Amino acid sequence: MSSLLNKENMVEDLDEDFGDELDEIKAKRAKIDEPSEDVQDKKLDAFLDWCKAKEVFIDYNKVKIVCCGTSHNYGMVAIKDIDKDEVLSRIPKSAILDPSTTQINELLAKNSKNLKSKSNWSKLIISLMFELNNSNSKWREYLDCFPNYDLFDLPMFWETSELKSWLENTCIPRNVIIDLDNMKNEFESIIKPFLDQNKQYFEEKCFSFEYYKKIVGFIMAYSFRDPNEDPDDPSAIGPMMVPVGDVLNHIAKNNAQIRFEKNELLVVSITPIKKV
DSSP states (O other): OOSSOOOOOTTGGGHHHHTHHHHHHHHHSOOOOOOOHHHHHHHHHHHHHHHHHTTOEEOTTTEEEESSSOSSSOEEEESSOBOTTOEEEEEEGGGSBSTTTSTTHHHHHHTGGGGOOSSSOHHHHHHHHHHHTOTTOTTHHHHTTSOOGGGOOOGGGSOHHHHHHHSTTSSHHHHHHHHHHHHHHHIIIIIHHHHHHTGGGSOGGGGOHHHHHHHHHHHHHHEEOOTTSOTTSTTOOOSEEOTTGGGSOOSSSOSEEEEEOSSEEEEEESSOBOOO
């Protein structure tokens, strides 16, 4: 495991509460093969070339991004001792994938009023539905690095019987059902009507609630939000996808964080970090 944290399995936050029970649950869940290391290496090389072309700075004197020895596909590791408050990467806002930068940004802006939602995720969901299925996407090499969505083993993808039998006597099944009801409502009342009106931009699978759930899981696992942004501001961008930034961990005990600046985002060490 590296000094700089990479993404953990998305059910890991349950470990502390359920311990051995969760290990049993994981063992029962169907196993899905992940890409081979050779395939991952090629995708990583293509992504790093993409970063260079998009002027994403990575301080290779201090860190490197690898796909081996990490807990979830890709991670950033320290190759020398790093002090607190060192800049490890600079990501220009032009490289970020959000509703204002997607190729269909004008279409989203035109329909902005109809895409308002409680979650404030609808525009990014639609942006990803388009970009993920666009072979000429500006973010193709970035998006290709993400794992098969079937690997997102969140409880919201489980069968109801699995939830009730494996997580009984917890609040999780009830909360998942509430979340799924809210997601279904947003999909039927906001996302699908927009897709129906703009069918020429979207693949057939985008009209499926199951695919919508996978996009939601993707955003849950990898997106960021500007902490200085007012979510009630009509001009707020909301959640966004941040290349390089999302190889860091989304847990409380981390040693590097994203900082939002006017024209770029910085990956900054927040504690001293020892090299691997």
